[in-house]
Amino acid sequence: MSKKNTLDDQDVSLFREAIAGARPIKQDTIRLHSPAIKQKAQIREIRETQQALHYFSDEYEPLLNQDGPVKYCRADVSTYEVKKLRRGDYIPDMMLDLHGLTQQQAKSELAALIEACRRQHIRCACVMHGHGKNILKQRIPLWLAQHPDVMAFHQAPKLWGGDAAILVLIEQNI
Template identity: 55%
Template sequence: MLKEEIELFREAIKGAKELKQNTVVAPRGKNLKKKLMIRDVREQEDTLFFFSDEYEPLLNDESAVKYLREGEDKHLLKQLRRGDFSPEIFLDLHGLTREESKAELAALIRACEKEHIYCASIMTGYGTFTLKRQIPRWLVQHPRVRALHQAPKEWGGEAAILILLDT
């Protein structure tokens, strides 16, 4: 039966030309680092897109800084205020300009997303209160921010903000 199959095969390919491999296929370029850098820059630009300086959310400037995304459990704010969530990552913005702070904030959110971090602490300091007022206004615009609250004393008190993220 094997001989019959071979004969049948030869009959089927009768008149076919033999191919010669005389070309070399170049290996794919190693642009992985460049692609990763471009992707990181695009992700940062995408994240910075959410931080508008003109947007004025309804935040009470006189009381503790707090925000809860629509549809979230109101108990989250109480948990943040009490310190039930421990921040897994800290960002210190002391001495940075508004633009530097905005870029660092975007990088923090991106890092939290990549590392699956749910709670972060942002140290704004006291200073001129510029960052302390602006940081919450930026954060409430980002779709990954579920809630934010002024940190309890053990995580920085009035000079820090705890944020809870979707990741």
């Protein structure tokens, strides 16, 4: 047998007196539909790529060595790092192939590569620009030298593409 809690008339009248001036609560909660997690990640990646693009200028031309293989070393980085890149001591963990891309597309992909390397804690990457008409081959070192996260770069050894590729050493801000 189930017991029902029944209130006597006196309890009911006391309760009604206590809540005499009360009004029903109005539902005022607003439920927003937040974008899906994937969509948020895509938006973040686009924003980071656009922010990274502002490092690359076509007007600025850093002073790079024109003799021999293309190489660069930031002022606060040891030249020994460039030597290690040249010898192939660093193995690239990420590759970027820019064959067939326009300068603007290549610039965007290069910014995305550097940001992806930083996010995934990758220290060395290989950028393959190919031979072609030497447009990307000339522009990529100029763009890389402008980016603050690029510590050094050197023409890749034969194993990683020779004079059609560049090994890039990327700073890790942990």
